[in-house]
Amino acid sequence: MPLVNVKEMMDKARDGHYAVGAFNINNLEWTKAILLTAEELKAPVILGVSEGANKYMTGYKVVADMVKAMIETLNITVPVALHLDHGTYEGAQKALAAGYSSVMFDGSHYEIEENVEKTKEIVALAKKLGATVEAEVGSIGGEEDGVTGRGEVADPAQCKMIADLGIDILAAGIGNIHGQYPANWQGLDFETLAKIKDACGNMPLVLHGGTGIPEDMIKKAISLGVCKINVNTECQLSFAAATRAYIEAGKDKEKKGFDPRKLLAPGTDAIKATVKEKMEMFGCIGKAN
Ligand code: 13P
Numbered sequence: 280m281p282l283v284n285v286k287e288m289m290d291k292a293r294d295g296h297y298a299v300g301a302f303n304i305n306n307l308e309w310t311k312a313i314l315l316t317a318e319e320l321k322a323p324v325i326l327g328v329s330e331g332a333n334k335y336m337t338g339y340k341v342v343a344d345m346v347k348a349m350i351e352t353l354n355i356t357v358p359v360a361l362h363l364d365h366g367t368y369e370g371a372q373k374a375l376a377a378g379y380s381s382v383m384f385d386g387s388h389y390e391i392e393e394n395v396e397k398t399k400e401i402v403a404l405a406k407k408l409g410a411t412v413e414a415e416v417g418s419i420g421g422e423e424d425g426v427t428g429r430g431e432v433a434d435p436a437q438c439k440m441i442a443d444l445g446i447d448i449l450a451a452g453i454g455n456i457h458g459q460y461p462a463n464w465q466g467l468d469f470e471t472l473a474k475i476k477d478a479c480g481n482m483p484l485v486l487h488g489g490t491g492i493p494e495d496m497i498k499k500a501i502s503l504g505v506c507k508i509n510v511n512t513e514c515q516l517s518f519a520a521a522t523r524a525y526i527e528a529g530k531d532k533e534k535k536g537f538d539p540r541k542l543l544a545p546g547t548d549a550i551k552a553t554v555k556e557k558m559e560m561f562g563c564i565g566k567a568n
Contacts, residue, residue, distance in 0.1 A: 280350065280355065280356055280357070280358065280359070281347070281350075282346070282347060282350070282359060282360060282361050282378070282380040283358045283359065283360055283380060284360060284380045284381050284409060284410050284411040284447070285299075285325060285360045285362065285380075285381045285411045285413075285447060285448060285507070286411050286447055287358070288323040288325075288358055288360065289411075289447065289448055289483035289506045289507065290483070291323075291566065292323075292483065292506040292507070292563070292566070293481065293483050293504070293506050295562075295566060296501060296502065296562070297501060297561060297562030297563050297566060298486070298497075298500075298501050298505055298506050298507060298508045298561040298562065298563065299322075299323050299324065299325055299506065299507050299508075299561070299563050299566075300322070300324060300325065300489075300508055300510060300554065300557050300558055300561050300563060301324075301325035301326075301327045301362060301364070301485075301507050301508065301509045301510070302324065302325070302326065302327060302509075302510050302511070302514060302554055302557075303326075303327040303328065303329060303332065303364060303509070303510070303511035303514070304326050304327070304328055304332065304342075304346075305332050305335065305336075305515075306335075306336065307345065307349075308543050308546070308547045308550070309514070309518075309547075309550060310326065310345065310346060310349055311349065311353070311547070312547045312548075312550040312551045312554065313326060313550065313554055314326075314349060314350065314353055314355050314359065315353065315551065316550075316551045316554040316555055316558070317355070317357050317359070317554075317558075317567075318353070318354075318355050318356065318357055320555060320558055320564045320565070321357060321564065321565050321566070321567040321568070322357060322558050322563045322564050322565070322566060322567055323357055323358040323359075323360075323563060323566060323567050324357065324358075324359055324360075325359075325360045325362050325381070325507065326346060326359065326360070326361050326362065327362050327363075327364035327509060327511070328342055328361070328362070328363060328364055328374075328379075329364045329365055329511075330363070330365065330366065330367065330370045333363075333370075333374070338377075339373050339374050339376070339377035339379065340377045340378075342361070342377070343361060343374075343377045343378040343379055344378075346359070346361050347361075347378070356567070357567035358567060360380050360381045360411075361378075361379050361380050361381065362379065362380070362381040362382065362383065362413070363379050363381070363382040363383055364383055364509070364511075365383055365385040365415075366382050366383050366384055366385060367384075367385070368384065368386070368397050368400075368401070371383075371384045371401050371404075371405075371412075372401070372404060375404055375405055375408050375410055379410065380409075380410050380411070381405075381410055381411040381412070381413070381447075382401065382405060382410060382411075382412055382413070383412075383413035383414070383415065383450065384397065384398055384401040384412060384413070384414055384415075385414075385415045386398055386414065386415070387415040387416060387417065387452075391437055391440070394414075394416075394441065395440065395441065395444065398412070398414050398441060398444050398446065399444050399445070402444055402445040402446055403445075406445070411447035411448065412445075412446045412447055412448075413446065413447065413448045413449070413450055413485055413507075414441050414444070414446045414448075414449055414450070415449075415450040415451070415452075416433040416434065416437045416438045416441050416449065416450075416451050416452070417431040417432055417433025417434065417437075417438075417451055417452030417453075431452050432452055432453060432454060432468050432471050433451035433452045433453065433471065433475060435471065435474040435475045435477070435478040435479075436478065438451050438475045438478055438479055439478040439479055442478075442479040442480075442482045446482075447483070448482070448483045448484070448485050448506070448507060449475075449479060449482050449483075449484055449485065450484070450485040450486075450487055451471075451472070451475050451484060451485075453467050453468040453469075453471050453472045453475075453486075454466065454467050454468040454471075455467060455486060455487055455488035455492070456488050457487065457488045457490075457511070457512070458488070458490065458512050459490060459491055459512060460488075460490075460491045460492075466496060467486075467492070467496050467499075467500060469499060469500075469503065472484070472500065472503045472504070472505075473503055475504075476503050476504040479504075482504075483504070483505075483506035483507065484503075484504045484505045484506060484507075485505065485506070485507040485508075485509065486500050486505045486507070486508045486509065487509045488509065489508040489509050489510040489511075489513070489557065490510055490511065490512040490513040490516075491512075491513065494560050497560055497561065501561070501562065508557075508561055510553075510554075510557050513553050513557070514550045514553050514554065517546075517549040517550060517552065517553045518546035518547070518549055518550050519546070520549065521545040521546045521548065521549035522542070522543070522545060522546040524545065525542065525545045525546075526542075
């Protein structure tokens with residue numbers, strides 16, 4: 280199946296009361312692990328790519344072409360969206376030109392008027408190409424690939440203003456942060472989430488910072504309109520732990536254990552396990568059709 284945008288998968292998730300996982304990719308192993316898990320579990324999936332990861336993989340075109348080719352050669356039949364995560368104004372345009380099926384334009388650091396103007400331009404461009412757009416109000420706390428947010432809680436009135444610009448999905452800060460949550464984290468602000476849902480009606484909402492959010496909070500967020508949940512750090516941590524265990528057990532020194540196809544295999548399997556765990560929690564298994 281060719282890449283799809285997120286429109287239909289988000290509508291189905293909202294109506295079916297589950298969320299689709301958006302997992303960040305960093306390289307070929309990451310991409311393969313996530314695609315194979317989604318296919319095995321018959322789950323729709325969104326591959327998120329930060330601008331930093333795009334640069335690491337040498338560019339938007341390389342990423343888009345790799346993902347498209349991998350979908351074909353692995354016979355992936357579930358819906359897959361390729362989504363720019365936390366895109367800048369310029370990055371969103373480049374990703375769309377390279378064939379991304381969805382982009383996030385993160386204008387949360389602009390004053391609201393400028394965020395509105397730039398979001399409108401990205402929406403117009405995306406519409407022409409059949410792609411979808413995610414916008415953000417109230418920055419997500421923590422740091423991801425050099426993008427640092429202060430962890431503001433979004434203003435529901437501003438959410439409504441941005442939601443009315445023709446975007447397809449809306450990320451709103453509700454006390455969520457990228458990376459691991461500190462021990463004194465106050466949890467998600469469900470009161471604000473409920474107000475945002477009231478203000479924005481049917482707009483599918485996005486929860487960033489999915490790593491480490493407990494299951495009861497995930498379920499409650501889904502009941503309040505969250506249809507897409509982003510996970511990055513948790514896959515990185517499980518990949519690193521499995522790779523560390525392999526090396527600490529001296530396996531890279533046994534026979535050809537240093538071959539990258541062997542060395543990276545435990546980490547790749549660990550990503551699969553994490554993705555599966557998250558998909559179970561989000562309720563999206565078996566929802567590909
Ligand atoms: P985590 O790294 O906390 O899982 O957040 C991922 C994310 O929100 C990507 O945009």
